[in-house]
Every structure is written in structure tokens, then in C-alpha cells.
């Protein structure tokens with residue numbers, strides 16, 4: 580190894596020090612979107628990142644999606660998929676498929692990849708131990724309520740089992756299915772489920788991995804990324820958002836307004852995006868913070884390159 584390479588590697592490692600100190604013991608909820616599960620190498624890198632967080636002393640929790648995987652399965656069965664305001668219109672027949680694909684296929688897959696590194700991953704459906712209780716959700720389109728079938732909004736989170744798993748050194752991996760008080764099973768958008776869980780756990784971060792670099796300011800006309808946005812700014816922007824970004828950014832807003840200090844949307848197509856976000860000085864993607872907090876140092880004129888944990892808020 581040349582001296583230069585050694586020095587670069589050491590610099591990269593030592594750059595992580597303040598963030599390791601900052602996030603030691605922190606609960607981080609990671610939403611792993613179906614669109615970010617595109618190739619095997621990326622999926623393996625994601626599992627490595629989550630296990631890395633666990634070994635680094637954080638408490639990662641994974642909430643996974645699987646929208647494209649559900650659509651592919653519905654397609655094979657000849658059942659049409661349609662979305663309203665970014666949510667799948669879910670007939671009872673489609674609900675069976677949603678549950679089967681998320682709990683039986685995607686969850687097993689993510690747990691398996693994590694467990695290649697040790698006995699950490701434990702899969703759960705939001706139905707288990709009453710983790711998520713839901714009530715039927717109606718989409719709102721042009722001010723009108725629209726029936727979208729068996730889609731739920733989470734009304735209660737019983738996070739005790741997730742906490743117990745974390746206390747036991749495990750990495751909970753959760754499917755976004757919920758049941759109602761009357762036992763009906765509901766399809767919950769995974770971004771929404773991740774945000775509600777992050778709030779209930781008092782997480783320090785919500786990280787949402789998807790298939791775009793972050794929130795584009797004027798999508799699809801331009802691909803200018805919004806690096807940092809406050810909850811108030813996001814609340815104003817939200818009605819103009821479309822497709823999958825609507826529930827995603829709504830979820831970030833819910834998390835931050837529910838007391839989670841930072842919510843991030845990252846490009847899951849970038850290998851190790853999760854580690855880069857948490858342990859390096861440059862944040863990546865879009866960060867949502869409570870109003871009153873400033874952007875990352877590079878977003879401001881008075882960048883001072885500091886990595887003192889006391890200045891974490893300056894990055895946030």
C-alpha cells in the first residue's frame with residue numbers, strides 16, 4: 580500500500596470518529612425501498628451497511644418496501660396495479676399478494692442478507708405483537724376523499740417488541756403490513772410505516788433509501804436536488820409533489836414533526852449510501868430538519884469544515 584493510499588484510508592476512517600461518538604447508541608430507522616433493491620451487489624452492500632451500524636454501536640431498524648416486487652407479482656397473476664396519490668389501490672385480492680410478497684419474499688430476503696454476517700436479523704410483520712394498528716385510509720384528490728381499498732393509516736404503534744429486539748442486539752426487519760382493531764389486514768405505505776416507527780422509538784434519524792438522488796426541486800422538469808429543507812418549507816411544497824415522492828416526503832415531515840431530529844432521503848443506487856450519510860462529513864441526498872436548524876456546512880457561506888460533534892447541528 581502506498582503512503583498516499585494509507586493516508587487517504589486513515590483520513591476516511593478518522594473522519595468517522597465524531598459521527599461514531601455522536602451516534603453511539605442512537606436508534607436509526609432505515610426505510611429500504613423496493614426501487615433500491617435492484618441488484619444483488621447493492622442489496623449485499625446495504626446489508627453490510629446495516630450490520631456495520633450495529634457493530635459501530637448504533638441501533639438500526641429496517642422497514643422495507645417492495646412496491647415493484649408486488650407489482651411484478653400482481654402482473655404475473657393478471658391483476659392490474661393502479662396508484663392514487665402514490666398509494667396502491669388495494670383490493671382484497673391484491674392485499675393477499677401484498678402480504679405474501681412483503682412478508683414472505685422481501686422480508687425473508689433482507690433478513691437473509693443481514694444474517695450472512697451473523698445472527699442479527701429478525702423479521703417481523705407490522706401485524707406481529709400489534710406493532711402497527713391501522714385504520715382505513717382514504718386518499719385525497721382535489722380535495723375529495725377517494726376510496727383506495729384496503730390501505731391503512733397507522734393509528735397506534737406498540738414498539739415494545741422492537742425495543743426488546745434492539746436491546747437484545749438484533750436488527751429488526753419490518754414489513755409495512757398492519758391490522759386494525761377488528762382484525763382486518765391493511766397495506767401501509769412503507770415510508771409512512773418507517774416514519775411512524777421512528778417517532779414511536781424516539782429515533783435520532785430516519786433514513787429513506789430510494790432510486791433517485793433525493794428530492795428534486797422541480798421534477799420532472801429539472802433534477803436540481805434540494806440538499807436541506809425545513810419541515811415548514813416541506814409542508815408548503817408537499818401538495819405539489821407527485822407519485823412515490825408524496826408519501827415519502829410526507830413521511831419525512833411526520834418524522835421530523837414527531838420529534839425525530841433528522842430525516843434523509845438517499846440514493847439507494849449508490850453503494851454504501853447509508854454509511855456515507857452517517858459517517859462522513861458530506862451529507863448526501865435531501866435532509867429534512869425542524870425549522871430553525873441550518874443546512875449542512877457546504878450549503879452555507881460560512882463553511883468552516885468542522886467535524887466537532889458539537890457542530891452536528893450545523894450539519895443538520
Ligand SMILES: Nc1ncnc2c1ncn2[C@@H]1O[C@H](COP(=O)(O)OP(=O)(O)O)[C@@H](O)[C@H]1O
Pocket residue numbers: 611612613614615644645646647770788789790791793794795796797798820821822823824825827
Ligand atoms: N420531486 C421529486 N423528486 C424526486 N423523485 C420524484 C419526485 N416526484 C416524483 N418522484 C418519483 O418518485 C419516485 C420514488 O418513489 P417510489 O417509486 O415510491 O420509491 P421507493 O420504492 O423507493 O419507495 C422516484 O423514482 C421518482 O420517479
Ligand SMILES: CC(=O)N[C@@H](CCC(=O)OP(=O)(O)O)C(=O)O
Pocket residue numbers: 611612613614643644645646647649665666667677730731755766767768769770823
Ligand atoms: C399503500 C401502498 O402503496 N403500499 C405499498 C407498500 C410497499 C411499499 O411502500 O413499497 P416501496 O417502498 O417500494 O414503494 C405498495 O403496495 O406498493
